Amino acid sequence: MEITDLTPAEHRVWQAFAVDGGVDFRESDDEDPAAGALWGPERTVRAEVLRALLLNGPTRDGETAGLKLTGARVTGQLHLMYGTVDHAVRLRSCYFEQSPNLYGAQVRALVLSESVLPGLTAGTLRVDVVLRITCCRIAGPVRLAGAQVAGAFFLNGARLGTPAAPGGPDAPDPSDEATGEPVLQLNHAVIGADVWAVGLHAHGEVRLNGATVGGQINLDDAELHASGGTALHAETLSVGTDLRAVRLRAHGRVDLSGARVPRQLNFAYARLSNPGGQALRASSCVIGELWLREVPPIRGTVNLRRSQLDLLHVPPQAWPDQVRLDGLTYRSLAPHLPAEQRLPLLEREESGYLPHAYEQLTTAYRAVGDEAAARTVQLAKLRRHRRTLPRYARAWGHLQDTTVGYGFRPMRAAGWLLVLLLTGACAFALEHPRPLKPGEAPDFNPVFYTLDLLLPIIGFGQEGAFAPQGWYQWLSYLLIATGWVLVTTVAAGITRSLNRQ
Template sequence: MRPTGLSDVEKQVRKDFLEGRRTVLTVGDPAVDDPALGGSWGPERTLRADFIRRLIEEADARRAPLRVVGARVMGPLELEYLELRYSLSFSFSHFDDEIDLHDTRLRRLNLHGTRMAGLNATQAHVDGSVVLHRAHVTGRIRLDSAVIGGSLQITDAVLSNPSGVALRADRARMTGDLAMWGTTAEGSTVLRDARTDGVVSLERAWLRAPGGEALDAARLHVGSDLMADGLRAEGLVRFSGAQTAGLLRLADAKLSSPGGIALEAYQVTVGADLQCYRGFEAEGQVRITGARVAGHVRFDEAVLHGDGKDALDARYVEVGGAARCRGLRSAGVVRFSSARVGNDVDFRESVLAAGTNAPDAGPSILILGHLRAAELTLRFAAPPEGGIHLRNAQVGVLNDDPATWPPRLALDGFAYERIAEPGSVADRIAWLKREGDSYWPGPYEQLAAVYRRQGLDGEARRVLLAKQRARRKTLSLSARPWGLVQDAAVGYGYRPERALGWLLALLITGTIVFGLHHPVASGPDKTAPFNPLIYSLDLLLPVINFGQGRAFVATGGYQWVAYLLTAAGWILATTIAAGVARAVNRA
């Protein structure tokens, strides 16, 4: 049935549509054709929403698209539950009210350059793409559970709903790409459980929801790459549980959520690299806890201002490649505890500063406890403003720089196969002492084992001697003197050459003293002539008897010299035996 009471422009649109032509209502003057001024366009460019609905119902099974350029549509366009076998295209147009496509089926939807009060395409089925390039929406866009056979292109657009959600596409399905590059969204963008077989592009987008959620893409599934280079976000950006078959890249992104979480990527799964680098900056904590990344994790030259305490939380991450934090600048704690990294963890030229709620040189600023990695590089641009926690971490190679050692270290249980540049053993012993006042034997034994593997046995013995000296400080006051004797005598068995020196010195002393002051014979029996050297040896060596010690007795005050040599001999014999036993046990 032919509609009646149509205006001239509506008659033209009807005729063009039925004949398969596009209706162009623009006048060619950008100052006049701007859709932002569409509310002032006259009747020559105005279409009634109910006319468009009746026209669509009249067309029925037609397949030619409805294409209009530069129109003003008055009233809410309600096309819900309709099944269109053609495309709808209203480019550079102005809709006074919301467009309702709830549960509507159509071939393609083009709203290029159009200004509208909102779009409801919940559960809509679009065989091709949905295009909102350069669109301006002053209400909500709803695409929950929509099925789009092509791409969703909301690019260089402006979405404005500051008090609520600007775009919601929960559980939306797209065969092509989901593109929002260059778009500004005032209000939250929600992509929870959405799925696309192509690329998700948030490049140069500006998402603003200060104090709220700028982007909620939890459990988003991406068939290719998720690209957010140059993204600007005010509010939380969430990718928790998201999966991408390719990259997750936020190069040069600027995220702002002061005092809170700027990036939440808890248990995200990335098929290639996770890249927050090359100008990436976050005001607020970055959390990638439990992420699984097949390639590399990159925070090279990133700037993390933290939430006042923590800057980066990468606990329990599993990385097939490397975790690179070269040139990282962070204010707050960086955590890679219990992480599993296939290659190296690299903090070369990084600067780790304390957060505003953490005192300088206070608790650990870098927490790597239970880390597993092939190599760990700790060559900072400057010493961190806090300690490094390495307890129970295991790495193949430790590559560090004494000039940038932190003020504190927690090393108990830290295992490493070798040190890239061991440096002097004195410096390494000082490195171990940064554990604090507590005594932990494990770090000394680990360092000694590494020295032995690298063929530096002398350095290993010096480390183990330092361990005994550190242990002595933990003993009771009554037990310390015996330790001092062992240290002075034979270096706890790690300096056995000292015993020979002491024996030689005492032997020379005894020989001189008793050579000048001969002891007297102990009995009337005839004895061998007195020999001061052999007599001194008899006194010093308790298990050897040359006969001189029994045949002669020192008299007067020289008896005390004999007693001293005998006592010294026993002490040296005991310490030597203890040292030999320790060496055997060590072997």
């Protein structure tokens, strides 16, 4: 392109490029670039001029060239497909008539902050320093699949996609992105530092499947709308440190299946909603700490199957009516609560009775030294298992539960022993059993005679010296049988206590 073909506005940009000079066409700092379609030729730059500058623009010895343009209307398509740009590209507060095409391009830095675009095609883009679309408004899809950014990716405050139709935040849009193309495609991208998306507004799916982020992902105060679909799709995502989503508003499924987050996955104060489907899917994940602190009740199923966590920080009231916890393992729970407040969650398992879920909760309580809570969980496990047994087995289980709490309530067994002791002592006091050898039998003592029947090991010389008759004989049989069961239960409880010490 000959320089004589340039308009006055384009000539200013051309001259400033060689010395990395900035050209600002704005009339005021608070000007809205959404009105860029009405801007006149005095601030209009053709995309082909920008392309010529970036690929073969003038340079000066001792100067660093670069494109630094603010408040311009860019007509035509900025086509840099497979191009190599050795300069920084900064197009702030600009209005693009057509979606730029940077597919397969390599640039030094790309900054489109506060600009308005119909879309952005930049799959497999390579950025040497930083990529910024901070506060951009982009109606169409942002295609960055397979992109490689050596530094950070900033999209804080960006608005992507078309807002939902009237009728509330969860109202379905006739052109709902749940069935269309994701508004942000960052799948299989490699980001060297952080992804900074604080305050992001996305009307459609945000896709990060297979992406690798060297630092953290920050979605604090973001709003993701994809009612009936997937709001955040991040299967097998790998994060270097944290994934923060404090005060996130997600209307649609948050899918983190297979993700790796070595430190915190923080959903504190977030609102997760996908009625009739999965609100949070974090199955087969490896996560340091999962935080759902101060979260209102989640609307939709939570799926944590086969995930591995060091810390699970979830108050009981945050859990939805249905969960999937099969194979979930964790080292500790927070906040520390009585077992009675944690157990209702295990009743919400979609698959029904899962022994592993009870064993895992027991292990977590024992890890912090709360043996009483661990016993409560084990007792609840046996009671839950009882409901899966045939009727005759359930009857035996009810008897075990009532009498000795399946062995986890040894003091209850001691109480039954006392009741039986009083019953036997009173019964045999009314009618003494006959002595087997009248001349050699010791004096009869109803209390010690009953103890002889109840205690299988200790002997007071009464049981072998007297023989009850009639129904007293059947009473003695009952005392012997129940004594064995109850004394064994008490001994087992004492043994567990000594082993813990």
